[in-house]
Amino acid sequence: MRSLVVDIGSSNVKVYLAEMQADKVLYMKEADRFATERSFYLGHLSTDIFAIYGRICRVVMSLAKQGISIDSIGIDSWCSDFGILDLDSGSISMPVFYRDSRTDGALEKVEAVMGYEEIYRRTGQRKLKDSTLCQLLAYMEEYPQGLWGRKKLLFLGDMLMYLFTGVVCSELSVASYSQLYNMQKGEWDFHMLARYGIPEEIMPPVVPPGTRVGTIREDLARYLGIGRVSAVMPAVHDTASAGMAVPAEAGKAWAFLATGSWFLMSMELDAPADAGKSYEYQLSNTGMAFGKVLLKKNITAMWLVQECRKRWKERGLNFEYGELKEMACRAEPFRGMIDTEYEGFRNPEDMVQEICSYLKDTGQEAPGEEDAGQIVRIIYESIALRSAEALDMLEDAADRKIEVLYVIGGASRIELLNQFLADATGLAVKTGPSEASAVGNALLQAYGTGMVASQQEIRSVSQAMCRTEEYQPRDAGQWKKRRGEYERFKADTDNRAIYGDGKDQCKSLTRRRTL
Incomplete structure (x- = not known):
């Protein structure tokens, strides 16, 4: 099985051709890498999803011309940023980049309606200036009627998957980051939506990671020169995809540090x-x-x-x-x-x-x-x-109490920083895949298409494919x-x-x- 893996970071977009063989060995080959396109669009620094979409399409066409077929596609990205899809006109607004200044003062506006302690109790999401909630309030202030009518909110990765499939849905990992999703109930928090005047109709249905949501649109497939290709939602939140790639060994308590523009110190738990x-x-x-x-x-x-x-x-x-x-x-x-x-x-x-x-x-x-x-x-x-x-x-x-810290992502290649992390934490530090989000994306596509059957099997594949370096504390x-x-x-x-x-x-x- 071959899958196209698209991993969108704030600085660049990486596209991989992943091949899962019958013996459950995963091979990854970079097909393209390019800067994440941004434009100053209608007064805001925005992510140019159409430029990114066009570049991905060209990669698919190039592979097809080389006689390389793909069986599935999945896209992960960072969280919070969104666009608004108008179902009547087909238009899509450009996602404003989370570092844009439009959310200045938004924290105070959020807290004027509901205290952050209550928000946290409902959503499990921390106080965050560039949360989807903050961004939505800024959007509504600029476009008071912008959410009314047949509109849907789609996060960055969800939106690109929509452009390929025509399927309107969100994925759990990115939806739950929004500060609008109730982690206890497992659904959008309709009480919060009402309190902030956000029409609940804009919220899309939510699917779990590894869900096959359909296929690439027939008209697009003909244009690209490809056959039937499944669309599988990975964990759209890149860190949640990266967590699937941690080559964790059984029997030891572990945490992982997903590295990139942000570092995310992370644990995988059974409950909040x-x-x-x-x-x-x-x-x-x-x-x-x-x-x-x-x-x-x-x-x-x-x-x-x-x-x-x-x-x-x-x-x-x-x-x-x-x-x-x-x-x-x-x-x-x-x-x-x-x-x-x-x-x-x-x-x-x-x-x-x-x-x-x-x-x-x-x-x-x-x-x-x-x-x-x-x-x-x-x-x-x-x-x-x-x-x-x-x-x-x-x-x-x-x-x-953690015994092992896995460092994954691009900065796992910085030996000096790995040693600093071992020294500062007093723990053994082990490295995992440097392109962990892409690997996790590929593994969840393999799960969605039936190539692997469980999380345990995913961990085994990850362990087999990556070479781990270990760092012990030296100057504790x-x-x-x-x-x-x-x-x-x-x-x-x-x-x-x-x-x-x-x-x-x-x-x-x-x-x-x-x-």
Whole structure:
């Protein structure tokens, strides 16, 4: 069986040809990779789904001309962003990118109607500025009649699947991330929809991951020069798909860190974690395949490096990621630390300048703006500290002590960061697939088409296909001390000294930090 796997990330789109053979061995081959297209459309930074759709179609046509047939297609993406489908006209609005400024002030508008503690109790979803709920309120403010009539809300991955199939539906993992889905009842939260004036008719039916929802439209199949191709919903939330690719061994308690622009410290649970602790720690409980629950904490991570690299490139310093990794290895350890969740890092014009200013404002010695290795090392160390803190939160909320941390996704190839994670957590760190979301997508397509029969079989396939590297803690004492400093560093507020001994060594942080 051959499947086309489309994995849409905030920076690029990856398309793979996956082949599951009769002996249950999975092979993955990259068919295309391209930048995620964005346009400034009707006043907002938006994801150009039509450009992405067109590029995927060209990949399918190219494969067909080479005599390579596919049996199924599945698309995963990030969450929250959506478009509105008008069933009467066939028009689709462009999904506004979650980093657009239209949700500024949306948290307060949400809380004016319903407190976040009640929202959390109903949805299991943390307070999030760019949640679907926040984005919908911003959309309704701009287009007061935009949701009325025969309209349907479709999330980014759902929308692309609709363009291929004509089937209107959402998938559980992405629907449950929206802050509009009741995790206890397993359905859209109609009480919340009513409270916020959102017509319930816009919410599509929800299917579990691994559901075959139909086939590629006949007219499109003729245009592409292909035969009958099944459409299978993977876990559209890319992290939930990635969780299926973790090569976890039986008998050990494990967690996984899905790495990309965001890091998501994650556990796979049988039921939502303790609601009180989850709310306190601002964790998310969302859906996964096979009735599992994904407990996770978001961490701003490689976004910081990506934006720094973009700025250095504009200055004529064309560093490859491999070069930055090697330069970070040679840089001075523990030169400084940053709170990765500081609001100023959300979408600054100049990330390098923002990080250096942050270091100065917090009484630390900032490296030169062209000292890429030192800046990247500070980012890596801070990510590791934040990740260790997130794991502690998950362990407490789930009442589970973790023995092994699996690092999956693109950053699993950064050996230095893997070692930092082992040191900061005090755990054995094992790597999994670097393209975990795509692998999980392929495995769920195999499940949806009957090639594999269970989650256990999926885990066996994943274990067989990937080579695992292991990292043991080496400098646990030094990192334990650093973790204590990091906790004190983050605990201080705006106008207090937050670095060093609190005397004359530091300045005050006057800009608001969001923790």
